[in-house]
Amino acid sequence: MSDVRAEEDFASDSLRVVAHDGRTVVRRTGWWSPAVHGLLTYLERTGFAESARFRGLDERGDERLEHIAGVSGLDAWRLVIPESGLRAYARLLRRYHDAVAGYVPPEGAEWMTASRGLRAGEILTHGDVGPWNTVWRDGEPVGLLDWDQAGPRPALHDVAYALEYAVPFRSDADAMAQIGFPAPPDRTTRMRVFAEAYGLPSTDGLVDAVLAEQEETLRATLEVAARGLEPHATWVREGFVAEQEHRIAWTREHRDLFV
Structure with missing residues (x-):
């Protein structure tokens, strides 16, 4: 090659x-x-x-x-805007969680952000299951990319990570300008649609789960950046901490938009 x-x-x-x-x-x-x-x-x-x-x-x-052929990266983000794409995205995540549920990693397995085995109630999450890491063909997700951040966590971590970017947990202006929403998103409906498609009984607790995920993302990014890993070290140098803290504060301030 x-x-x-x-x-x-x-x-x-x-x-x-x-x-x-x-x-x-x-x-x-x-x-x-x-x-x-x-x-x-x-x-x-x-x-x-x-x-x-x-x-x-x-x-x-x-x-x-x-290589998994199809639409991915930033172009894939717009594919989760329609309700049909949002449902397909949630079903993809559920298929992964069902598939990995029986896997027990070997003793001593070392992950990017953890050096331990599974704890009770945990699976090996993908860890970076944003829309940009999906591959689509003919309106259906056919691939998951970039498994570097996989590791032992509750399945809800992946759910919260996906919700943060697909609902999304950001302002109306940013949702339209940065992601491509044609109008301000109906966040309550999108939370419900994703939860139903994934198989959750309700959206109860999901906003708190997103907050926990955002805080964990900040902690983990700082940890691996301190080890010199790129692009994380560059992100931190260029203002990631302030940006992530702003995201956390925005979620706390606007949690009523999601329920």
Whole structure:
């Protein structure tokens, strides 16, 4: 494979993409990669069709993954705006959680933000299941990208992460200008639609779950940035902490918009 990247940029964390040729993606690895490779191998064995397929390491120790063709990145974000896309997005997340429910990682598995095994009530969450990390074809999600932040957490962490970006938990102006909503989003309805499609009995507690996820994201980003990991270290240098604290404060101030 050539080391020259194709023009298509389908991965959210392109700083770790070394090359891709339309069939295979080559990405740099980190201390968490062996654990993630074990997870991806398990998902392939169990028939979860939407996970990235790990195809080993190259001679430099970079990981090789099968490319999932379709719409992803920022272009995928607009696909969760219609109610049909929002439901499909929630169902994708539920399929993943059902598929991974039986997986117990090997003792000593080290994740990007945790070095421990599963606790009671936890699964291996994707950890970065924003709309940009989904791949779509013909209006349906067919892939999940960027598993670097997978790790042991309650399933509700993934649900809250998805809700933060798909409902979304941001101002009307930002939802329209940054994401592409044609009008201010009906957040209460979108919370209910996602919860129903995922299989939750109600939206009770979900705003608090999003707040907890936002606070955990701040903590985890600071932790890995302190270890020099990119792009996290750059994010912190360029103002991530103030931005994330603003998001948390906005959620607290506007929680009545979601219930």
